[in-house]
Amino acid sequence: MRQKNGDIILGGLFSLHDTVVEPSLSFTSTPTPTQCTRFNFRTFRWMQTMIFAIEEINRDGSLLPNITLGYKIYDSCSTPHQALKAAMELMGSVNGSVAEGDMQGKGSCRGTVPVVIGDGGSTQSLVVARFLGVFHVPQVSYFSSCACLSDKNEYPAFLRTMPSDFFQVDALVQLVKHFGWTWVGVIAGDDAYGRGGANIFADEVIKFGACIAFHEIIPKNRAQTAISSIVSMIHSSGARVILVFAVEQDTAALFDEALRVGLTGIQWLASEAWITAPVLSTPKKYHRILQGSMGFAIRRAHIPALQDFLLRLHPASPDTLEDPFLIPFWEEVFQCSVDVQAQHQEHSVGGKPPCTGAEELGSVENIFSDVSQLRISYNVYKAVYAIVYALKAMRSCEKGKGPFPLQACPDADNIQPWQLLHYIKQVKYLNSFGDEIKFDENGDPAAMYDLINWQLRPNGEIEFVTIGKFDETTVGKQKLQIQEQNIVWNGNRTNVPLSVCSSICPPGTRKAIRPNFPICCHDCVVCTAGEISNQTDAIDCFRCLPEFWSNAERTACVPKQVEFLSFSDTMGITLMAISLIGSFCTCVVVFIFSYHRTTPIVRANNSELSFLLLFSLTLCFLCSLTFIGQPSEWSCMLRHTAFGITFVLCISCILGKTIVVLMAFKAKLPGSNVMRWFGPVQQKTIITFCTLVQIIICIVWLVVAPPTPRQLMPRESAIVILLCDEGSRIAFALVLGYIGLLACLCLLLAFLARKLPDNFNEARLITFSMLIFCAVWVAFIPAYISSPGKYSTVTEVFAILASSYGLLGCIFAPKCYIILLRPEKNTKKHLLSKAVTDQF
Incomplete structure (x- = not known):
């Protein structure tokens, strides 16, 4: 214990050692006292800062005139039970025990310590705060950030100059969100600080859509197997950004294992517990994996004259006898043994050379004398001054205007802890560094952080570069402000690392x-x-x-791409060529028949009907061209009506020829004068009447519901199909049906006349042609219905051309063959002999 008497004694708890060596319990003898090991230079500086602040206030005398502050400082050894033991000693330091009345609501403490500064770790503070809260003894922590300590129902007397982890986590979450990291690993220390902060972080990160790749805990015993398992999890997770929410000792154990296995390429996010910890930034072995690390640190300040105060320490100074912690500190710094009085011999380390007495702290560089990053030390400084301002307010209370029942003022000569607690909660002042010091209803200060980036200097040292800040008190602006151009990421890169479970899905x-x-x-x-x-x-x-x-x-x-049967595509060109060839062939036949019009084969069966049939076939071939090209109102009306009329004209001519053949045989029977009813005039009348019926159907169709162009836009197709809608399906069916009726009638008559002694067997030729015609159009109907898009039009054109070629080939090809290649058969003698032969 380090102590100094005064009118008012401030208690202090500092974890001057990092671990405790537990004695072996044999249960056969009294166990030896627990021994604290691994002296912490950084915490020793915090303790010295408390002493510095108290002495500064005593020298000034303006805040507490005629009042001298003293202190009692204990080492909590970074363990909860040592911290609780130290707190109990502080409370019972004068009268030997805690007064019985203290167990009741607003009890008073008869000890001389009305307030405690500390402890550093949240786990220790949880235990101490629960104990001190029973007696309403105010506790002002400088480094305990666990959000759980803001619960005033559990910890009514706890206050702190360290922001709650709730705000630090909020800053970390905004940092993750700002850089678009959605796959983040979390590693926490196995204590209230680590678990509490990591759990809040995980919950908040998930709320904005990111995910936690893994959530691991560093055990307090820092077992090799457990830490090795954590590093393996980092490897397998694929996360490139990992938050380590732990104290510096636990973090060092993790990074030692990461160095051992060669883990690199990780962007580490640090909690404020280790972001400025020299134990990690000073050893160069960590630089390879930690360069570029980023995290939030509490605001720093430069405290004038503090460094001179720290460097004044020496074992030969009068303070040596009052400070039991100075000897182990000195021996640890200079690795020598101080030859002092017997009561201090236990602090000497065997095997170390004796100290010469010429050692000076100014000659070495270590964490203790480094005042470039006064952050926690500044918190200690603020804690002392907050208490002093509360004491000043207590002593300034005017009678009859006090805050207590009956407007009573506190007794300045007999300070009650619960009264001091009230005044500490009301503290609000602007210190010499320009910071406003106050506590909210939870005993927390305003949260302001510096965003720190670890950057490697040319000399191989790590520099803490401030690249942004987070101010929870900001109104109307972004709480998080970052200078991205100043950031150096892990691996000395300038581009933001990507940490996602899956790659970003591109457009499309x-x-x-x-x-x-x-x-x-x-x-x-x-x-x-x-x-x-x-x-x-x-x-x-x-x-x-x-x-x-x-x-x-x-x-x-x-x-969508517009699709129709075009003159420019292959299908359209092919059909157009077939159509033109068919019409050309028909014209050739017309020319042949015209040239040989006086020959018997041409004159037989009414040559006028033959020429009219050839003319209608030419129209049939040419009408197929109206189906090619972009549909329009005129083309849609023309294609269907032209098709219907030309084919009826064609079938009517064939029907006339069939009737002539059939009636010609009847006319040769004795006493028959039937031919006078089927002469040329009657034949033309039949053709005209049959065609006129189709014309009337088409006119009614065009008037009532004409074919119109239509767009088909199927959802699952990339094309817009342009086609001609029939308009009236009934009219379209009547047109086709009428053609079919005439064709069937023609086929029937031709079939009946197939064996008659007709010249050149024209009845048989007509039978074959009509069979082909009917077969084509019977096959057309299902093909037309099932063909998609423009192929329905192609099917219709193909049916037109196929049936036209069938009629042209079956009826006129044999006659052209005889005219051109067998002229000897194109004689009247041959016709007469053939007719006689056919009769027998």
Whole structure:
């Protein structure tokens, strides 16, 4: 214990040692006292800062005139039970025990320590705060940041100059969100500080859509197997950004294992417990993996004259006898043994050379004398002054205007801890560094952090570069402000590291969640045809409007390709060529028949009907051209009516020829004068009447519901189909049905006359031609119905051409063959002999 008497004694708790060696319990003898080991230079500086502040206040005398402050400082050895033991000793330091009345509500403490500064670790403070809270003894911590300590129901007397982890976590979450990291690992120390902060961080990160890759705990015994398992988890997780929320001792154990296995390429996020810890930044062995680390640290300040105060220490000074911690500190710094009085011999380390007495702290550089990063030390400084301002307010109370029942003022000569607690909660002042010091209703200060980036200097040392800040008190602006251009990331890179479970889905794809994986883990699925996504990480693809289709990249909707039977595509060119060839062949036949019009084979069976049939066949071939090209109102009306009328004209001519053949045989029978009813005039009348019926049907069709161009925009197709809608399906069926009726009638008559002694067997030729005609159009109906898009038009054109070629070939090809190649058969003698032969 380090102590100094005064009118008012301030208690202090500092973890001057990092670990405790537990004695072996044999249960056969009294166990030896616990021994604290691993002296912490950084914490020793914090303790000296408390002493410095107290002496500064005593020298000034303006805050507490005629009052001298003293202190009692204990080492809590970084363990809860040592901290509790030290707190109990502080409370019972004068009268030997805690007064019985202290167990009741507002009890008073008859000891001389009305307030305690400390402890550093949250785990120790939890134990101490629960104990001191029973007696309403105010406790002002300088480094305990666990959010759980803000619960005034559990810890009514706890205050702190260290911001709550709730605000630090808020800053860390905003940092993760700012850089777009969605796959973050979390490692926590096995204490209230680590577990509490890491749990809040995990909960808050998930709220904005990011995921926790893993959540591991560093055990307090720092077992090799457990830490090795954590490092293996880092390897397998794929996370490139990892938050370590732990005290510096636990963090050092983790990084030792990371160095051993060669873990690199990780962007470490630090909690304020180790972001400025020299135990990690000073040894160069950590620089390779920690360079570029980033985290939030509490605001720092430069405390004038503090360094001179620290460097004044020496074992030969009068303070040596009052400070039991100075000897082990000195021996640890200079690795020598101080030859002092016998009561201090136990602090000497065997095997160390004796100190010469010429050692000076100014000649060495260590954590203790480094005042460039006064952050926790500044918190200690603020804690002392906050208590002093509370004491000043107590002593300034005017009678009859006090804050207590009956407007009573506190007794300044007999300070009650619960009264001092009231005044500490009300503290509000602006210190010499320009910072406003006050506590909120939870005993927490305003949260202000510096964003620290570890950057490697050319000389190989780590520099803590402030690259931003987080101010919880900011109103109307962003709480987090970052100078990204000043950041150096792990691996000495300047580009922001990527830490995602799955790669970013580019435009044209959507995210598909992997089963049994966190929401951040997904596959990128290409949008289906007709759907697009025009942003990264799209959750869903959007379907294009009916007249649009997705482009090849699936990033934009473009107008659908218009499809119709065109003169420019292969199918259209082919059909057009076949149509023109057919019409040319028909014209050739016309020319042949015209040239040989006086020959018997041409004159037989009414040559006028033959020429009219050839003319109608030419129209049939040419009407197929109206089906090719972009549909319009006129082309749609023309194609169907032209098709219906020309084919009826053609079939009517064939029907006339068939009737002539059949009636010619009847006319040869004795006493028959039937031919006078089927002469040329009657034949033309039959053709005209049959054609006129079709013309009337087509006129009614065009008047009532004409064919019109129509667009088909199927959802699952990239094309807009332009076609001609029939308008009236009944009219279209009547047109086809009438053609079919005439064709069937013609086929029937031709079939009946197939064996008659007709010249050149024309009845048989007509029978074959009508069989082909009917077969083509019977096959056309199902093919037309089932053909998609422009292929329905192609089917109709093909049926027109096939039936036209069938009629041309079956009826006129044999006659052209005889005219051109067998002229000897194209004689009247041959016709007469053939007719006689056929009769027998």
